Amino acid sequence: MPRPRVLPFIILGLLNKNGSMSGRDMIKEFKNEISEFWSVSHSQLYPELQRMLEEGDIEVRKGSSNLKVINYQITKNGIEKLNQWFSESINLKNDDLTSVKLYCIVDRRSPLLSEIFEKEFDLHNQKLKHLKERRQMLFQNQEQINNEYGHYLILTRAIRREKAYLDWLKMNKSKKNR
Amino acid sequence: MPRPRVLPFIILGLLNKNGSMSGRDMIKEFKNEISEFWSVSHSQLYPELQRMLEEGDIEVRKGSSNLKVINYQITKNGIEKLNQWFSESINLKNDDLTSVKLYCIVDRRSPLLSEIFEKEFDLHNQKLKHLKERRQMLFQNQEQINNEYGHYLILTRAIRREKAYLDWLKMNKSKKNR
DNA sequence: GACCGCATGTAACGCGTTACATGATTAA
């Protein structure tokens, strides 16, 4: 069994947020706003849109002003799928998509937000703990560090990165949602 | 023209660092040490090893104790390719591999290190500047933030991440190399 | 009417994963 596709969900998230978009619009939003966390090229997007049409998650918006530009909108079917995606709990496997999910949540008071923050905090706290244990185990003295300096470097970088992310999560966890 | 392969270089880096390894050894090192930054599965690795054999970058080490385990070592050809990879200058396109490159550099006094730190600093300083400009442009008041809260969140996260990385780079740039 | 830009479409390929297969080594 191959891994389930994720691009459809991201497209649904965009359509749900913006109402109606053409393929071109999506490409632009991907490139300008989400490229830090996610990327897609048009040669991947257009076939996916056709497939989603067939599966009934999106539909062509009637009355387009331009013959060439095709505007899509989400269907009830699609909204259902999207909500299911949102409510899937975060784990190590799908964590790379958490930022994209966040991006699609426009309402500051959404209960999904604090859920995500809590879960992410636990997950990355665990990760930080594991990284620190590895540093402790592998690099107990200066000689071991000098013996594999590159390895030591990227381990310290990973630890820094996780710490910074946990700080950010902590800050947002403690914020009131209004 | 398809994108050039990168897995061969990483394999060369490992072999250069460790002397002689079997496919299994590489898998283990990938999983245990580099998985934070890079991953590979055996079904990708083994065909790659065969291809590299054909291309003359690696060779089978003679006198293996075990009939089944195949131990590889790097050839002169391979060392040349590896050094060329190391000396390629870092840019936005190949930046995702910088951590793996670092990992393969064992010598703390290697001149490559400070080169990488300098270049990375410039690159990510630029990135941070761009992110801050976008935040400035898109979110000038609380209303705009509340209107697209998820977008605001991931933008602030990206800014934090870049700041943390720049701090780490600054720390390592200023370290004496002995 | 000739030209260019742009939204959309198609093809090929590298990257990475899961699933399944094979044959050698080791354990019972």
Place this chain on the structure above:
DNA sequence: TTAATCATGTAACGCGTTACATGCGGTC
């Protein structure tokens, strides 16, 4: 000797990119 384990191998597919193709729409 039978069973389990393990290193290696193969297949299919989703993800993402570059290159190339098509055809509408506007500009000169």
